[in-house]
Amino acid sequence: MSLVNLAEYEVRARESADGSTLDYYDGGSNDEITLRDNVTAFNKITLYPRMFRGVGTRDTSTTVVGSSARWPVIVAPVALLGMLSPDGEVPAARAATATGSIFVLSSLSVTPIEEVIAMATGPVWFQLYVYKDRAASEALVRRVEEAGCSALELTADTPILGRRERDVRNDFDLPDGLWTPNLTADAGSLAPHTGSDSPFKAAIDALFYPDLTWDDVAWLTSITNLPVLIKGVLRADDAVRAVDAGAAGVIVSNHGGRQLDTAPAAIDALAAIADAVGDRTELIVDGGIRRGADVVKAIAMGARAVQIGRPIVWGLVVDGEQGVSDVLGLLRDELDLAMALTGCRSIDEITSDLLRPG
Amino acid sequence: MSLVNLAEYEVRARESADGSTLDYYDGGSNDEITLRDNVTAFNKITLYPRMFRGVGTRDTSTTVVGSSARWPVIVAPVALLGMLSPDGEVPAARAATATGSIFVLSSLSVTPIEEVIAMATGPVWFQLYVYKDRAASEALVRRVEEAGCSALELTADTPILGRRERDVRNDFDLPDGLWTPNLTADAGSLAPHTGSDSPFKAAIDALFYPDLTWDDVAWLTSITNLPVLIKGVLRADDAVRAVDAGAAGVIVSNHGGRQLDTAPAAIDALAAIADAVGDRTELIVDGGIRRGADVVKAIAMGARAVQIGRPIVWGLVVDGEQGVSDVLGLLRDELDLAMALTGCRSIDEITSDLLRPG
Amino acid sequence: MSLVNLAEYEVRARESADGSTLDYYDGGSNDEITLRDNVTAFNKITLYPRMFRGVGTRDTSTTVVGSSARWPVIVAPVALLGMLSPDGEVPAARAATATGSIFVLSSLSVTPIEEVIAMATGPVWFQLYVYKDRAASEALVRRVEEAGCSALELTADTPILGRRERDVRNDFDLPDGLWTPNLTADAGSLAPHTGSDSPFKAAIDALFYPDLTWDDVAWLTSITNLPVLIKGVLRADDAVRAVDAGAAGVIVSNHGGRQLDTAPAAIDALAAIADAVGDRTELIVDGGIRRGADVVKAIAMGARAVQIGRPIVWGLVVDGEQGVSDVLGLLRDELDLAMALTGCRSIDEITSDLLRPG
């Protein structure tokens, strides 16, 4: 029997995958409070549907920082997604772009950006960490531009990796021979692992540059014509700083509950940010989206689109490219139905009165 | 031993009926959040009883859009209620009208409206969906008028059927040979089922007209002298539109948690609607009523009556016509006692100070 | 090992007593929501203790409507308390008065008021229901006055008995040969039991006068010099009516969650009543007190004393007179300690700033 919703994919993935590997994707930091809040916060939001709006046909298409998409759901950058598939990130990228979803490739992919682009049938974005070697970082931007990416997501929330205790208990490390081909040879060296962190965390912390400031963001936006989105903003003042630094968009995210535990649920942080910069930039919410109605809620609250990560992992684990496609298809059908039931014929008609009717 | 309250009927019905069939009635859409909220929202409302009000005799009688009733509880339209009884909807209609309850027949009944009216001993209303064939819809209104119905309930919240995941898992379909005799031959055709919906949902979606607007509501109220109630309103602005379109009443309802999940609990949506149109129309609350005190709460908050659906199903499953009669009798006794204990001798004395005493 | 707190007495009583009989005392009406809220509402109230107040000696003594007591805890009227003891209500009355607690005898006692008074060593009050026969009611008042009671509690909240579903399921009835000697022969007749109520409820409903009004309260206060307290008030307006009708005190109570379910927790109803009439009458809170700190909370919120019922039942079941004495002793020690820890040397020093410090 085919699976009925994303939660069933979560359960099925847990039954299918190696526990330690899936823990890497499913886990959050510390007590996983923010991890859980991301999902439950959506469930607590009430939608007030409009009646008799002539909703026989619905159009879910939109654009996000200039990229066209058949619906406002973006496949989030997931590190090492290719670890789950012999074909690397290609199956996920193919499934995403075939369904009209924007696909964001992580810096830490196992497939080179050029191969992903070649196999995709729609816009691909690239997620960027900045390395201790600044020249390596700039070289990576150039490579991404030439590969044909449509936008950059610069991750803000990871000067150091969060402490995901499942990984510490599992002594999680990368499988042998798997490293990320988007990194140049001189991006930095992998430190030997000591202490109580997972080997993976130790490796990452040795690599990333933890001293970034908003001046560095301004530098990044100045050296590229690609739209740059800042990923991991949870405060209105930081969103203002992002826009002032030239960002084309802000991704409201707590990194899936994997960085600072007890940070706010992503959707709960959105309203204040939309109030502050909603008219100056495009907002994306990332974290906890499991239902079509969640997409409606995010957009009604001021987002232009949402990003999903873990459901993609589950789809990939359960049935490879087809699984990713099925997950996206289920969510797309749910969004279409939720639009019909709330009285919205297009994305533009998803407005804030659905949350606070007059 | 006889059953003590409606919750016991719920449990007994689950023990007696075919699981897949009962799931059709008991289930809600998606995560069933609204389904549960409908009930728990009533439990969270506090009643502040008045003392020494001379409550030796109580009178529960009332009228709703001109129909007289011995108490303010209406039997909600339940699709295919007759699926549970060899005599179709007749046992439920007889039990309801014999206890002085208004009975509402669903468009999707297995017994023709004329037969139901013939066997009933009190007011019968008719619930209406509008079909893709407009002439068929108008013909149905004429037929209902001639049959002697006292009012029409037009369902607003179902341009497309909600996705009830229990039905998808159960591959729920209608039993062979059972279809709804209130529909004319040209009302529409049943589409073959494809995709991930239940066969039942696929059939319904092929039939109903999803493009209704408030103009169509005005059209409907203009072609009949029957009072028309709009069922499935959850926003004050839509309630104003309903009244402006000629509706005689508004039914505050989320379709028993079966359409948009995370819509507000019915009783939680009532207050704002009562503020907006309480003096211009009659309001009915539908969803989650399980106790006599719930009826008091709804009326204190501005409703003229309530509708109950699932408890009727449970009564019918447990003991046919007698079971429906017993369910209604239990609830009637509870309402009578709740009126005595709150200091109300009549429905008019159920006022808002019971919720917010001065 | 001796029991450590009142909750342990509750558990031990359940292990010792006949389930059906204990259900009569422990149960509440309908879903028992108010029953549970009575207790949990106290737990949710925060006390802000004062430091360095020289609390080496504490004095818990007080007076309530003129009766002296060694502490502000009153043993509530419990119907048929003597059903649990071969010596009727005497053991409870002896234990209560020996510990300096005011004892309130229920109208529905198995021991005549005269015998209880004879065995008590402190103030005894009498709880009154008004019967259908008014002359019988007046005669009962005269008898109580002559017996030497110090005050009357008139129950307001029971025009009809609440529906306690445990009793319905248990088909609860009085043991043979046990009836209440405080009732005169012509107080009313016991109706034969029919329908879905418990036999006990049917008998009570046949006896009590359900048509009382505030004029009847004024009549009662006019025919006696005893202070009259109105028991079962949950609204400020009713408390004003009680004072206007001559009441010397108001007992904020929902009858232990046994009458209207979803009525407010007793302690949650107190503040508004204290605001309205706190300077004109004495307030008692009844329902949910299980800890010495609960007594501090009630007094800080405006009560002069509290009443406890079920813990007395548990003590009586566990160890007769000694058990009641032990329960009261435990609670007394807890109150004394809570006063020391909050910085209160006397009952007068238990003030509202403990709840909302400046």
Add this chain to the structure above:
Amino acid sequence: MSLVNLAEYEVRARESADGSTLDYYDGGSNDEITLRDNVTAFNKITLYPRMFRGVGTRDTSTTVVGSSARWPVIVAPVALLGMLSPDGEVPAARAATATGSIFVLSSLSVTPIEEVIAMATGPVWFQLYVYKDRAASEALVRRVEEAGCSALELTADTPILGRRERDVRNDFDLPDGLWTPNLTADAGSLAPHTGSDSPFKAAIDALFYPDLTWDDVAWLTSITNLPVLIKGVLRADDAVRAVDAGAAGVIVSNHGGRQLDTAPAAIDALAAIADAVGDRTELIVDGGIRRGADVVKAIAMGARAVQIGRPIVWGLVVDGEQGVSDVLGLLRDELDLAMALTGCRSIDEITSDLLRPG
């Protein structure tokens, strides 16, 4: 495998230690509501992290009432901590001071203050109860000064010991031959134990002076040049009194949920106190800190440092001095990481906007 967080130490300690002894440390008073609230209150506080703050290096050092510390975490005074170790309080004191934590020795230690100071490598404070014999109390202050302590913590919240029901059930008493060498021979006598308290509580209550007032606090601050902190304040008015009486600091604490049950969680009491006296004194929060992010929350809310008690007990039980060191190391790493992830390079940068961003 080494333990991953403080909660794992709690579990491991429970597996390792004698249940009755560990109950003495882990338990709270009465229903342990405040005990649980201390921890859960921190989990409910949301941190809004700042991005791109150049957090490559962090400095956790600070001073508290003049004592230097490598981080703002103080080892709370724990009575009889030495009961868990053949070397008394020395292992805990050594581990604490070696990690740069201030160590506070309890009056009720099993090791004399002089020995503890001799083995410590950083500031040691002394916690003071005042005994019935005032001269003994003053002599103790002189002894502590001469031993080289850097500050005094005067406990405010224990005029009488709270009733910890685990101890009553366990009949908890001190092991033979173990008594506290900081007490002079004439400090008071141990009363024979009677009644329903634990032997330990009876002994303590016989010893402590319960009639302290704020005048006694002023006397204490007048006779010593050491900074005096008042431990156990939960109200702003008492904090003002403490400052007026000459206190150099106020420790916001409910004694780990061991005194008045339903007192506020320590962190929940902080904000009002910081508003009242935050600019006139130094504040320490004690109770419920289990995560590095909790330290950030306390400081953001106005504390200068926090105290931890039970995690030290768990570390000591699990692995002696090394266990204490490991517990402190884990928490130190968590604080360092939480500072990086919230965008704080120093303790000064932990400001209130992390709780309420502009």
